[in-house]
Amino acid sequence: MEPIFNLVHVVMVIINAFRTNGTFCSLQGEPVYPLLSKDGDIIVGGIFPFHRTWENTEISYEVKPSLLNCVRAMQYSQSLIFAIEEINNSSSLLPGVSLGYKIYDTCSSTGMGVKMALALVNGNENSILDEPCTKPTQAQAIIGETYSSVSMAIAKTVGPFSIPLISHDATCECLSDKRIYPTFLRTVPSDYYQSRAMAEMVKQFGWTWVGAIRRDDVYGNSGMAAFTEAAEQMGICLEYSLPFIRTYSQEKVLRIIQQIKSSTSRVIVAFVTYWDLEILLDVFHEHNITGYQWVGTEGWISDSTVARLDKHKILQGAIGLAIPKTTVSGLKDFILDINPLKSAGSAIFTEFWETLFNCKYTVQNDSEDIMCTGQEKLSEIENEFTDMTMMPIFNNVYKAVYAIAHTLHNLLGCKQTCPTKKQPDPLTIVQMLVRFKTKEGEEVYFDKNGDPASKYEIINLQTIDDHHEFVTVGYYDSSLLAHNRLAVQMPSILWAQNTSKMPVSVCSESCPPGTRKAVQKGKPICCFDCIPCAEGEISNMTDSIKCEQCYQDFWSNTHRNECVKKEIEFLSYEETMGILLTAFSIIGTFMTIIIAIIFFRHKNTPIVKANNSELSFLLLFSLALCFLCSLTFIGQPSEWSCVLRHTAFGITFVLCISCVLGKTIVVLMAFRATLPGSNVMKWFGPPQQRLSVLAFTLIQVLICVLWLTTSPPFPFKNLKHYKEKIILECQLGSAVGFWAVLGYIGLLALLCFILAFLARKLPDKFNEAKFITFSMLIFCAVWITFIPAYVSSPGKFTVAVEIFAILASSFGLLFCIFFPKCYIIIMKPEQNTKKQILIKVPVK
Numbered sequence: 001m002e003p004i005f006n007l008v009h010v011v012m013v014i015i016n017a018f019r020t021n022g023t024f025c026s027l028q029g030e031p032v033y034p035l036l037s038k039d040g041d042i043i044v045g046g047i048f049p050f051h052r053t054w055e056n057t058e059i060s061y062e063v064k065p066s067l068l069n070c071v072r073a074m075q076y077s078q079s080l081i082f083a084i085e086e087i088n089n090s091s092s093l094l095p096g097v098s099l100g101y102k103i104y105d106t107c108s109s110t111g112m113g114v115k116m117a118l119a120l121v122n123g124n125e126n127s128i129l130d131e132p133c134t135k136p137t138q139a140q141a142i143i144g145e146t147y148s149s150v151s152m153a154i155a156k157t158v159g160p161f162s163i164p165l166i167s168h169d170a171t172c173e174c175l176s177d178k179r180i181y182p183t184f185l186r187t188v189p190s191d192y193y194q195s196r197a198m199a200e201m202v203k204q205f206g207w208t209w210v211g212a213i214r215r216d217d218v219y220g221n222s223g224m225a226a227f228t229e230a231a232e233q234m235g236i237c238l239e240y241s242l243p244f245i246r247t248y249s250q251e252k253v254l255r256i257i258q259q260i261k262s263s264t265s266r267v268i269v270a271f272v273t274y275w276d277l278e279i280l281l282d283v284f285h286e287h288n289i290t291g292y293q294w295v296g297t298e299g300w301i302s303d304s305t306v307a308r309l310d311k312h313k314i315l316q317g318a319i320g321l322a323i324p325k326t327t328v329s330g331l332k333d334f335i336l337d338i339n340p341l342k343s344a345g346s347a348i349f350t351e352f353w354e355t356l357f358n359c360k361y362t363v364q365n366d367s368e369d370i371m372c373t374g375q376e377k378l379s380e381i382e383n384e385f386t387d388m389t390m391m392p393i394f395n396n397v398y399k400a401v402y403a404i405a406h407t408l409h410n411l412l413g414c415k416q417t418c419p420t421k422k423q424p425d426p427l428t429i430v431q432m433l434v435r436f437k438t439k440e441g442e443e444v445y446f447d448k449n450g451d452p453a454s455k456y457e458i459i460n461l462q463t464i465d466d467h468h469e470f471v472t473v474g475y476y477d478s479s480l481l482a483h484n485r486l487a488v489q490m491p492s493i494l495w496a497q498n499t500s501k502m503p504v505s506v507c508s509e510s511c512p513p514g515t516r517k518a519v520q521k522g523k524p525i526c527c528f529d530c531i532p533c534a535e536g537e538i539s540n541m542t543d544s545i546k547c548e549q550c551y552q553d554f555w556s557n558t559h560r561n562e563c564v565k566k567e568i569e570f571l572s573y574e575e576t577m578g579i580l581l582t583a584f585s586i587i588g589t590f591m592t593i594i595i596a597i598i599f600f601r602h603k604n605t606p607i608v609k610a611n612n613s614e615l616s617f618l619l620l621f622s623l624a625l626c627f628l629c630s631l632t633f634i635g636q637p638s639e640w641s642c643v644l645r646h647t648a649f650g651i652t653f654v655l656c657i658s659c660v661l662g663k664t665i666v667v668l669m670a671f672r673a674t675l676p677g678s679n680v681m682k683w684f685g686p687p688q689q690r691l692s693v694l695a696f697t698l699i700q701v702l703i704c705v706l707w708l709t710t711s712p713p714f715p716f717k718n719l720k721h722y723k724e725k726i727i728l729e730c731q732l733g734s735a736v737g738f739w740a741v742l743g744y745i746g747l748l749a750l751l752c753f754i755l756a757f758l759a760r761k762l763p764d765k766f767n768e769a770k771f772i773t774f775s776m777l778i779f780c781a782v783w784i785t786f787i788p789a790y791v792s793s794p795g796k797f798t799v800a801v802e803i804f805a806i807l808a809s810s811f812g813l814l815f816c817i818f819f820p821k822c823y824i825i826i827m828k829p830e831q832n833t834k835k836q837i838l839i840k841v842p843v844k
Helices: 002-021 072-088 110-122 148-161 191-204 218-233 250-261 274-286 304-309 331-336 347-357 391-411 426-431 576-601 613-633 639-673 686-710 735-758 768-792 796-826 834-838
Strands: 036-038 042-048 099-105 139-144 165-167 184-186 209-215 237-244 267-271 293-296 319-322 455-464 467-477 486-488 515-519 528-532 554-556 563-565 567-569 714-718 725-731
Touching: 036 072, 042 072, 042 110, 042 391, 072 099, 072 331, 072 391, 099 110, 110 139, 110 148, 139 148, 139 391, 139 426, 148 165, 148 184, 148 218, 165 391, 184 391, 191 218, 191 267, 191 293, 191 319, 191 455, 191 467, 191 486, 209 218, 218 237, 218 267, 237 250, 250 274, 274 304, 304 467, 319 467, 331 391, 391 426, 576 613, 576 796, 613 639, 613 686, 613 796, 639 686, 639 714, 639 725, 639 735, 639 768, 639 796, 686 735, 725 796, 735 768, 768 796
Parallel strands: 042 099, 042 139, 139 165, 165 184, 209 237, 209 267, 267 293, 293 319, 567 725
Antiparallel strands: 036 099, 319 455, 455 467, 467 486, 515 528, 554 563, 714 725
16 A cells, blocks of 8 residues: 555656646546535535445455445535535634535545545546646645545645645544644544553453454554553453454455354454444354454444344443534534435435435336435434434534634634635644634644544443443543543443343453462463462462562461561460479479578588588579579560570579589598598688689679670570561570680589599598589589580570570489488488488498
């Protein structure tokens, strides 16, 4: 098609050259006459498809295809004539200037459309020899054409002459390109907005998997391309996009049908005209294809012809966009006021009348045709011509004429009358198109692309008692904010097969909250699997494309659709483990107190006085503190508890081991003192014993002070060990400080163990060194096993292990050192004498 347009441009240049030079020329071929015309000071051209070229899809190419009558263009032409007559009768618009018109038939053909446009541009309808081609341009503006493909050819043809072409129904987005079509304008919205409106409507209905049929021409292909682009942005996928035109062969149509039947989508978006639907509906019925939800463009959804053609209810429940309903006072009566007797000699009126009433003005003798009388009444018939559902399109023709008239009015400087009837430059008309209001109050204007404001009604084709009705169920207005552009009254819609339940058309069912979409390999994005969110991630909306990570203090619930606060874990007094450890701590404390009471009551007995009773009471006091310090490890960690638990543990245990160490040294010194000439006890009497305990303890106090000064323990949220829990624990601060405290306790315990081990076989009947050895053996075993258990235990069990080590070592010291003495005091009082204590036992 492009080479043809280029050839036309070359011809135009040549024609311009001849016209400029005043050369004589003549048009070749058959004379070109307007179907309807009227003289005037300024001529407005009209180009409409009065006829269709093909009757069916099978073309043999052996005979010329027959023309089909089309009464729709008669309504367009009547709208144009009505507007011109109204303007001519107006005293306020173009006073003193009469508008004329010349209306041509394009026969729905691109070639014919170009030919008629050239006739309007040159004004030489007749082939008259030696007539100069310098005759002024006859038409200052052209109204038409109906179809985008024909409009494109005409716009390219008249563009070099700067003649404005205002279409009433050509919606192709491509016509907005001013670089290619500088003089094209329209009073119908562009398919760019219609395509986006359809995509938004499909999205709102939840259809993400749809099929599409498009008219195989510029209108259908361009419109579907715009729809596809908008649909992809909104997450809608096309399972198929099939071209179709009524001239397709049956083989092509059959392939289309097979593809539709094998599809899984239940929605068909149709970017076609009602002419194409004539064929499609028959083919769908022939192959029993029903139950699909149709989504239509303004090209057919509100056309009453389609409703009448849908005898098998294939389009039942169809929904789509239509030009908003409007009324033009007087236009309906004018359109219907047609009488062939008033238009004598007009072939188009005669043909129209014969088509309208199915009669003939000239009847042969052997013919069965009905004779036309000319008195037939339109009020007695109901057909395509009398149907006014296309009034919005007629109004577009009406507005196009008025746009030219208002612009001419301004250009000519008309007030009470126009001072000149000189025809203005057509390019000026294009550049100076004005904004105006119709008599009905509708505002008309063109944007920089020559397009009007885009407003649509959403139409639902409903079947009630075998009667089709076009019901308005919403609107779309591109001038509003994005979230307000589309409004649909869902309860008012009847869907396919006349049901109130909205159909479902998806490739994959929606992913519920707690999952995310994962596109299936090799398939469109609308075909996906639902993958559960990982731990710690959620999706709280349907069809989420990703899972969101919860904040660090939160974790995903079992359904993965909500972040909940993580469980906080610490060794609590309320739980079983905390209760048991607390109980053992208190029991140990009470046992220590009871033993202290027993020792106090029997403080003057030999077994209590032996081996320094003062150290025994100090040891019992330190053991009570050891039992109680374990309680600081239970409960929610805080700054004071973290500092107290480690320092109290370190100092009390050093005090305890210092006392045991002092008792061990006393045993050794006492044995040495019994040797002849030994005076060793004077060097380790009670004052030295107290001083040693104090010295050993002060060293631990100094270590703790350094630890707390440099990097003290502090409460800490451990988020790494458990993903779903927060472990509240005491961070050591300085690991060196902690292990220094623990190491110092171990050093004293080891020293005490060695000394007690050396004194275990001293020849006393009641050798305390044996019991100290056993207690230190238990102590060292507990704390040696504590280290790996402490390192490997998770969460609150780390604290439990530490408490267990404290209690176990404390009970070991208490039982091994004091229970044997308590046994003698209570159960064997006869042995609690000085004589029994001093009996020597032979060393084995």
